[in-house]
Amino acid sequence: MNFVAMVGRLFLGFLGTLGQIGTFTGTALSHCMTPPLYCGIIGRQMLNIGYFSLPVVGMTALFTGMVLALQIYIGSSRFDAEVAVATIVVIGITRELGPVLAGLMVAGRVSASMAAELGTMRVTEQIDALTTLSTNPFKYLVAPRLIAATVVLPLLVAVADTIGVFGGYIIGTEKLGFNSATYIKNTLDFMEPIDVISGLVKAAAFGFIIALMGCYHGYNSQGGAQGVGRATTNAVVSASVLILIANFIITELFFTR
Amino acid sequence: MTDHAGGPERMSPTPKISLRGLSKRFGPKVVLDNLDLDVMPGESVVVIGGSGTGKSVMLKSILGLLKPESGSIKIDGQEVLGLRGSDRDEVLRKFGMLFQGGALFDSLPVWENVAFGLLASGDISRKDAKVVALENLRSVGLGPEVGELSPAELSGGMQKRVGLARAIATRPEIIFFDEPTTGLDPIMGDVINDLIVECVKTVGATALSITHDMASARKIADRIAMIFGGKIIWIGTVDEIDNSGNPYVDQFIHGRAEGPIQMDLLKP
Numbered sequence: 001m002n003f004v005a006m007v008g009r010l011f012l013g014f015l016g017t018l019g020q021i022g023t024f025t026g027t028a029l030s031h032c033m034t035p036p037l038y039c040g041i042i043g044r045q046m047l048n049i050g051y052f053s054l055p056v057v058g059m060t061a062l063f064t065g066m067v068l069a070l071q072i073y074i075g076s077s078r079f080d081a082e083v084a085v086a087t088i089v090v091i092g093i094t095r096e097l098g099p100v101l102a103g104l105m106v107a108g109r110v111s112a113s114m115a116a117e118l119g120t121m122r123v124t125e126q127i128d129a130l131t132t133l134s135t136n137p138f139k140y141l142v143a144p145r146l147i148a149a150t151v152v153l154p155l156l157v158a159v160a161d162t163i164g165v166f167g168g169y170i171i172g173t174e175k176l177g178f179n180s181a182t183y184i185k186n187t188l189d190f191m192e193p194i195d196v197i198s199g200l201v202k203a204a205a206f207g208f209i210i211a212l213m214g215c216y217h218g219y220n221s222q223g224g225a226q227g228v229g230r231a232t233t234n235a236v237v238s239a240s241v242l243i244l245i246a247n248f249i250i251t252e253l254f255f256t257r
Numbered sequence: 258m259t260d261h262a263g264g265p266e267r268m269s270p271t272p273k274i275s276l277r278g279l280s281k282r283f284g285p286k287v288v289l290d291n292l293d294l295d296v297m298p299g300e301s302v303v304v305i306g307g308s309g310t311g312k313s314v315m316l317k318s319i320l321g322l323l324k325p326e327s328g329s330i331k332i333d334g335q336e337v338l339g340l341r342g343s344d345r346d347e348v349l350r351k352f353g354m355l356f357q358g359g360a361l362f363d364s365l366p367v368w369e370n371v372a373f374g375l376l377a378s379g380d381i382s383r384k385d386a387k388v389v390a391l392e393n394l395r396s397v398g399l400g401p402e403v404g405e406l407s408p409a410e411l412s413g414g415m416q417k418r419v420g421l422a423r424a425i426a427t428r429p430e431i432i433f434f435d436e437p438t439t440g441l442d443p444i445m446g447d448v449i450n451d452l453i454v455e456c457v458k459t460v461g462a463t464a465l466s467i468t469h470d471m472a473s474a475r476k477i478a479d480r481i482a483m484i485f486g487g488k489i490i491w492i493g494t495v496d497e498i499d500n501s502g503n504p505y506v507d508q509f510i511h512g513r514a515e516g517p518i519q520m521d522l523l524k525p
Binding site for chain 2 (some may be wrong): 128129132133
């Protein structure tokens with residue numbers, strides 16, 4: 001009986017959390033769509049999320065592209081299909097690895113930072129102070145972060161795609177002996193617009209998830225320094241898991257119908 | 258001594274703040290229990306009471322940061338409980354608040370913290386807002402050079418003074434002070450008390466403060482109210498508090514461990 005009660009409590013708690021996240025998302029979206037928008041804060045957040053994430057996302061994309069080229073070459077040589085390396089690298093990077101790895105790296109960097117910043121503002125009463133100064137915290141803190149992350153992640157992923165494909169090109173031409181012109185021709189000939197577009201749509205969704213989880217956990221943190229730490233961890237974990245789930249759903253929508 | 262419920266016998270004019278039957282609980286813990294309190298226009302009321310007696314919850318309920326289960330909150334005779342959107346914003350514009358820890362925005366320089374409410378109203382340019390902010394900083398004894406600093410570079414006393422400058426910058430009709438002297442040395446505490454008295458007088462605001470610092474309460478209050486068990490159990494003028502005839506008030510103002518207020522301590 002106790003076990004059943006425990007499962008019931010967990011399930012009700014889960015539903016309660018889903019409801020809270022749903023309400024938070026709805027409120028945040030309504031503030032994203034109604035003026036005034038704090039353009040200065042949106043710009044600063046875009047710089048923080050996009051520009052300052054470039055080194056870590058660029059390095060991740062570069063080495064992923066290089067490893068992908070090596071692995072595909074080794075695998076495809078088993079059935080004499082080495083020529084497919086360039087094609088598979090570009091499809092793999094643009095459709096999946098670019099957006100997902102960039103999303104996960106940014107989730108680790110940005111979700112944590114947002115949760116820590118808003119969590120600290122919560123426990124030091126800065127969010128309450130905003131309200132007493134006739135400023136809606138959703139409008140001032142949450143909406144700019146959501147807009148910035150949703151807009152800037154596709155740009156970041158476009159750069160990551162380019163760097164990743166370039167990583168495959170370096171390995172393909174310098175180590176595996178492909179002709180440079182042939183490699184580029186194979187890359188461009190077999191790449192379709194949908195490959196890139198689906199990746200960028202995923203990136204926008206991942207950006208929204210990253211900001212939403214960072215803001216939700218930070219905004220609702222409680223219990224001092226320990227609470228802020230917990231919010232930070234929860235933001236990164238939930239953003240990462242939701243990115244993987246959203247990746248599956250978007251892939252389903254784009255490619256299996 | 259005045260009445261038990263908080264001065265409702267003072268029939269006119271309309272109270273600036275009127276709380277009736279305010280109740281708030283967190284799970285099984287009842288924090289406010291049918292609390293009544295009136296604050297008249299231009300008056301400075303200080304609510305004293307121990308930690309966890311509901312002082313901060315009362316202030317946050319008035320500001321709409323917490324939602325009470327029942328009761329009435331009237332500002333200038335207008336019911337504000339349940340107000341949303343622009344109606345709520347309009348009421349909030351009447352308020353200024355000095356938070357216990359300052360609650361200054363880390364990401365902004367001091368002058369922008371002070372000018373935040375002015376800039377949020379959209380009625381003033383950044384250049385003019387900065388001039389007003391520096392003027393407010395001067396009124397709390399801080400020079401213009403402080404305006405360019407980050408809040409993290411300020412001492413506790415300076416942060417309180419900046420918080421006070423921010424609270425009065427929009428010339429609010431009502432100012433709340435949440436433990437204004439907590440964490441300060443006695444001299445700086447007295448400086449803050451003097452500034453509060455002066456600023457409230459200059460702005461012509463109604464003030465509601467919460468504290469457990471009796472020196473501060475005696476200095477800034479016209480009337481003092483004591484909260485215990487979620488209710489206002491006594492209210493009277495500063496002169497009356499030493500002869501309140503209320504054992505709870507006597508124990509609190511003399512800081513005695515023995516008396517009707519019992520702390521939940523595990524005995525060794």
